[in-house]
Amino acid sequence: MIAVIAEITVKPGTGSDFEAVVADLVTEIKANEPGNLTYQLVRSQTDPDHYRFFELYADQAALEAHGKSDHFRAAGKLMAPLLAAAPKIEYFTAV
Numbered sequence: 001m002i003a004v005i006a007e008i009t010v011k012p013g014t015g016s017d018f019e020a021v022v023a024d025l026v027t028e029i030k031a032n033e034p035g036n037l038t039y040q041l042v043r044s045q046t047d048p049d050h051y052r053f054f055e056l057y058a059d060q061a062a063l064e065a066h067g068k069s070d071h072f073r074a075a076g077k078l079m080a081p082l083l084a085a086a087p088k089i090e091y092f093t094a095v
Contacts, residue, residue: 001037001094002063004055006087014082015048021078028071035062049084056094 010018022041029039038056057063066072 002057002060003092003094004053004057004063004089005092006053006055006089008051008053008087009084010049010051010082011084012049015043018051018079018082019043021075021082025071025075028069028075029066032069032071033062033066035059036066 008018019041026039026041029036035058036055037058038054040054042052042054044050044052055066057066
């Protein structure tokens with residue numbers, strides 16, 4: 001399994017818009033990505049503009065399918081103007 005942790009900082013005041021985009025994305029992931037085992041957004045308790053995604057994929061093919069999906073690309077276009085900085089993404093092997 002492959003784990004992904006993506007650190008996201010949004011522009012002040014855009015958190016609810018960001019969360020709405022993510023909610024729609026999660027619905028699409030659950031409906032269309034059987035290789036995605038977990039896709040969870042969490043928000044910092046000390047900085048409301050700071051988020052992390054915790055993602056778990058069955059294998060490399062599932063991760064690649066996620067990145068190439070129409071719903072992921074569409075969500076990315078909606079998220080981009082809300083971000084304060086580029087996401088920091090780390091990949092892990094589940095043990």
